[in-house]
Amino acid sequence: MSKIRNVLDVTGKLFDQVDFTEATLFFHGHRELPESIAIEVWGLSFIETQQTKDYYVSGIATISFEGVTSGLLEVSLYQTNEDDFIKIKNEKYLTLTKSWGKPLGFEEYQYHLGGVLDWPRGYSQLGINATGKVTVSFETNNCVLTSDYVRNPEKYTYKGNRD
Numbered sequence: 001m002s003k004i005r006n007v008l009d010v011t012g013k014l015f016d017q018v019d020f021t022e023a024t025l026f027f028h029g030h031r032e033l034p035e036s037i038a039i040e041v042w043g044l045s046f047i048e049t050q051q052t053k054d055y056y057v058s059g060i061a062t063i064s065f066e067g068v069t070s071g072l073l074e075v076s077l078y079q080t081n082e083d084d085f086i087k088i089k090n091e092k093y094l095t096l097t098k099s100w101g102k103p104l105g106f107e108e109y110q111y112h113l114g115g116v117l118d119w120p121r122g123y124s125q126l127g128i129n130a131t132g133k134v135t136v137s138f139e140t141n142n143c144v145l146t147s148d149y150v151r152n153p154e155k156y157t158y159k160g161n162r163d
Contacts, residue, residue: 070101
């Protein structure tokens with residue numbers, strides 16, 4: 001079976017159609033954030049598409065950012081092999097934070113990705129500030145209706161880091 005790779009321009013406000021609620025992000029911190037960066041994601045969704053149907057990508061999609069100027073990653077760590085957070089003093093979550101680059105400039109757009117980070121495993125918020133084009137690429141045969149995902153999440157969810 002032939003695989004068809006779809007590439008969508010999601011620059012600026014178009015990025016609002018990409019949802020990371022059920023996603024696993026594969027992003028590893030860099031010493032310095034490069035000007036162009038690609039982040040792999042399993043389980044992103046497209047909402048409010050032209051066909052008025054929401055789609056879940058049950059596979060790896062790649063989000064590419066051009067003109068990256070800065071970024072911020074915050075991860076609240078999970079217990080080993082669980083979805084419970086590691087708690088420290090006063091029941092606060094153990095959270096790691098890393099930032100790159102200069103503050104947001106007037107000509108930049110801020111992109112937010114939230115979801116489970118592959119490693120270190122935890123719930124993450126990733127902000128990327130960029131001036132250039134942003135694209136999402138994925139194989140069309142990995143797309144299922146979000147309603148199908150909701151009825152049977154075990155069939156479609158990423159299982160790689162739950163051993």
